[in-house]
Amino acid sequence: MNMPVKPVIAGNWKMHKTIEEARELAATIVSGYSRLGRASIILFPPFTAIREVRNTVSGSGIRVGAQNVFWEDRGAFTGEISPPQLKEAGCEFVIIGHSERRQFFHETDETVRKKTLAALRHDLIPVVCIGETLEERDRNLTLERIKAQLETGVFSLEEKDFRRVVIAYEPIWAIGTGRNANPEQAEEVHAFIRDLIASRYGKNAADCAIILYGGSVKPDNAFSLAREKDVDGFLVGGASLDAGSFLAIAGEALRAGEE
Ligand code: 13P
Numbered sequence: 550m551n552m553p554v555k556p557v558i559a560g561n562w563k564m565h566k567t568i569e570e571a572r573e574l575a576a577t578i579v580s581g582y583s584r585l586g587r588a589s590i591i592l593f594p595p596f597t598a599i600r601e602v603r604n605t606v607s608g609s610g611i612r613v614g615a616q617n618v619f620w621e622d623r624g625a626f627t628g629e630i631s632p633p634q635l636k637e638a639g640c641e642f643v644i645i646g647h648s649e650r651r652q653f654f655h656e657t658d659e660t661v662r663k664k665t666l667a668a669l670r671h672d673l674i675p676v677v678c679i680g681e682t683l684e685e686r687d688r689n690l691t692l693e694r695i696k697a698q699l700e701t702g703v704f705s706l707e708e709k710d711f712r713r714v715v716i717a718y719e720p721i722w723a724i725g726t727g728r729n730a731n732p733e734q735a736e737e738v739h740a741f742i743r744d745l746i747a748s749r750y751g752k753n754a755a756d757c758a759i760i761l762y763g764g765s766v767k768p769d770n771a772f773s774l775a776r777e778k779d780v781d782g783f784l785v786g787g788a789s790l791d792a793g794s795f796l797a798i799a800g801e802a803l804r805a806g807e808e
Pocket of ligand 1: 561647719723724725726727763764765766784785786787788
């Protein structure tokens, strides 16, 4: 599976959209995308709409992923979906360890590690989410928390596997709150992540690493966030449910890269 080129603009649709609504949204994004061909666009619909969205974006260059995966290939795991099932449905990516999964479904850095390994084993590109709570930020524990999440969740990977992972920094206090991290706050953590990657895997792996920001990204803050050196794109929630605002965010990220 080819790694996407930067900037990467990913839309996490969460538990929104029927199959028909998903098809319509994907089709509108496809029509607007031709003008933005230099950004990598990845859509993460709910499981039920993956196949429809995959068919709708086919041939456009837009790629598709899932919002979660289980670490076993098959078996008696009611309600879970395996990596081969996602591949069959047309996924190339999978989000792992989103803070909503951690908060509501008790996922941990250890389950992130297992899911990441399972995804890689099946040639799915994991988008591993990390981020601190507001309490951790207020207590000055942000960098410590980020380091622990990376060390348990991904740094046990060999370098060749790590090179196929995308990291998404999503401060939990910024998700769905309308309160985004300001560009300096985002850059501080992104640069810290890249330094940790450099110490673990070397400078080249760090330079190539894709580190996305997520948390209340909107068309009017995307440019200033994307201009930061270590912000390689976005994982967008609410604003990805509307083709106009999602494409505007992609346009702003491209404009920031051209400066
Ligand atoms: P919002 O963009 O709605 O804050 O969500 C961010 C997110 O959780 C993306 O995965």
